[in-house]
Amino acid sequence: MAIRVSDLNAAAVEIESISKRFGQVGRMRQLMPWRKPTTPKLALDRVSLHVDTGRITGILGANGSGKSTLIRILATLLTPDAGRACVFGYDVVTQAADVRRHINRVSVEASFFKEMSPWENMLYAARLYGGGGDGTRSRVEAMLERLGLPLDTLDKPMKQLSRGQQQKVAIARSFLTSPSLLLMDEPTTGLDPRSKREVQDLVTSIRRDRAATVLLCTHDLQEAEVLCDRVVVIDHGRVLAEGTPADLIRIHAGPDGGSLEDAFMRLTGKRLEEDEEEKEE
């Protein structure tokens, strides 16, 4: 099912000027003038993007910048208001079924049936992706072992696992389906340093093996610098810059050089932490 990198000429992701606005007044709402009016929020503003097959592309942006909206559009969970997005040449709206066969997603919140065990959750996922037969259990065990998860957790309810362990199971679940495009939405947010490192090592191994194309949304500038072949900086729904981390630092970090954080600050006029603070307030 997975698309081999060498088999493909098409871009993994091709986005042409997509926009998405939330909170628009629908036809039904127009018939109810007594309802409190909502202010529409522009989540994506004519975003265009090209992601090469077999690469790890980082989407760097603060909270509310449009990163997750972009991921959810590519995951066929949201439809754009305008523009077009294709995954391996398949349109995410009109050919959603074809897109779904080639993607999987790891979200910031590990989403599972919490009373079920990792094995039961993964078996369910495997079934939805044409698997679940003989050998699934051993594949799951091998994958979890690689992620440093003790095998005795395999049959415990998910709710008994730590946040880091749950996130590892989420990553293992996505790999079980052999996706050609892996959409990772802040997979290391909230993890302890050790778990974070293990997840990052796994992403590094994906890059080394060219096992899949990865679109990695992250807050962590250091993580982006280390893991990503290319980085796209996004703010208020617009792409501000894109290139290799080295290019972004060279062009945007200032005359004295600096880090990706310096480049990000110059591009957006703020630090990522500022948005975190704003959100907490």
Place this chain on the structure above:
Amino acid sequence: MIGNSLRWELNAFTGFIERQKNLYRRYWAWEAVWLLYNLVSVLSIGYLASGLSTLGLEPGHSNLQQAQLYLLVGALLWTYLSMVFFEIAFAITWERWEGTIEYTFMAPIRRLTHLLGMCAASLIYGIARAALIGLALVFLFNLDLSHANYWAALAIFAAATLPLLGLGIFTSILPLLSPEKGEQMAFAVQGVLLLISGVYYPITVLPGPLHLAGILSPLTYTLDGVREALLHGLSLTGALPDVGILLVMGIVLVPASVWCFGRAEERAKRLGLLKRSG
């Protein structure tokens, strides 16, 4: 190609049944509480019928036994129908609550497979639970089933499955479109079905508009038919009109509900409603 595709969908269909089985097993304590609640509800109706003697009917009187059987069949069937309806209608709510809704909707399977998988799991579980309660009734009440025609009852019961699934899928649209209020609206639909479908009384006692609504409810024909078969030995041929009406309703309701679910899914994706809550 078609064979592979079918195998893929069947595998996913099995996955939904397997998932529900695991969930029922993991939530066994809750399930036991619900089973007890259902059992107690049905028994209350049974004893209510026994208590009718205090209103002038002699204990052991054939009318009293008929009334008791009438109410018990209604209560048992409603337990089954409402449980299946609940399980299907709350499939979306449940996934929102667990946070898995996006993963299920992102999976490369047909929505029909998803919905039918959920329906199949609900039917199997509903039948098992209703059978346990039915068994308890046989032990606790002196039921006169000497006139019963089980084959006719079974035929109507089987035919009722289709429209029941259609109604369940229709109701599951509510939590899809309204993450906050959909669940409560599904409860309201269930309540209306209880009122109009003649669970504890013939729909002829209902005032005009409710009577008309009762005529349109597939549950009315299910309850009427099964009661006639168990109480008065309705023949298999005699059951055919009810079976026919239920099948026609099912043939209309199932595709219509799946189509509407598809439109609702499109709307949810447009408005960004496919996300976890709770």
